[in-house]
Amino acid sequence: xxxxxxxxxxxxxxxxxxxxxxxxxxxxxxxxxxxxxxxxxxxxxxxxxxxxxxxxxxxxxxxxxxxxxxxxxxxxxxxxxxxxxxxxxxxxxxxxxxxxxxxxxxxxxxxxxxxxxxxxxxxxxxxxxxxxxxxxxxxxxxxxxxxxxxxxxxxxxxxxxxxxxxxxxxxxxxxxxxxxxxxxx
Numbered sequence: 001x002x003x004x005x006x007x008x009x010x011x012x013x014x015x016x017x018x019x020x021x022x023x024x025x026x027x028x029x030x031x032x033x034x035x036x037x038x039x040x041x042x043x044x045x046x047x048x049x050x051x052x053x054x055x056x057x058x059x060x061x062x063x064x065x066x067x068x069x070x071x072x073x074x075x076x077x078x079x080x081x082x083x084x085x086x087x088x089x090x091x092x093x094x095x096x097x098x099x100x101x102x103x104x105x106x107x108x109x110x111x112x113x114x115x116x117x118x119x120x121x122x123x124x125x126x127x128x129x130x131x132x133x134x135x136x137x138x139x140x141x142x143x144x145x146x147x148x149x150x151x152x153x154x155x156x157x158x159x160x161x162x163x164x165x166x167x168x169x170x171x172x173x174x175x176x177x178x179x180x181x182x183x184x185x
Contacts, residue, residue: 117163
């Protein structure tokens with residue numbers, strides 16, 4: 001996914017939204033799956049406008065601009081949704097670290113895994129709070145946003161369970177590994 005398509009999608013849903021409106025909606029709806037800073041969002045608005053994929057549909061006080069998607073923008077968004085193959089996420093910082101946990105003391109490895117599980121529990125609670133703070137409706141952003149939020153909850157739960165399992169695996173296999181590697185007297 002690119003920021004370009006995330007912004008196009010939000011503008012398609014929120015026709016006439018300002019950069020500020022889009023940033024706030026981005027933080028609420030997409031921030032958990034594709035975070036972006038204010039400068040990235042405003043930079044992308046300029047690029048999309050220059051490319052003819054969005055246009056300024058209104059201007060307000062203090063230079064506030066409202067954006068709408070153009071026909072070319074809608075065509076690009078639909079092409080991306082339906083035709084561009086999904087690229088699986090291939091980089092995972094946490095799993096790279098797990099791969100090399102054999103380089104640290106087993107207790108430290110278990111501590112790392114337990115810490116990651118705790119972080120996921122906290123993120124799950126944050127997601128629950130966010131879900132409770134949203135005024136859900138039957139519009140597209142609510143319907144499909146709830147699907148993404150449920151995916152997030154399930155993913156966090158699965159990953160947390162995996163961390164707990166991995167910590168148990170280390171606890172069970174380490175005594176046997178020490179017995180094999182220690183010299184007999």
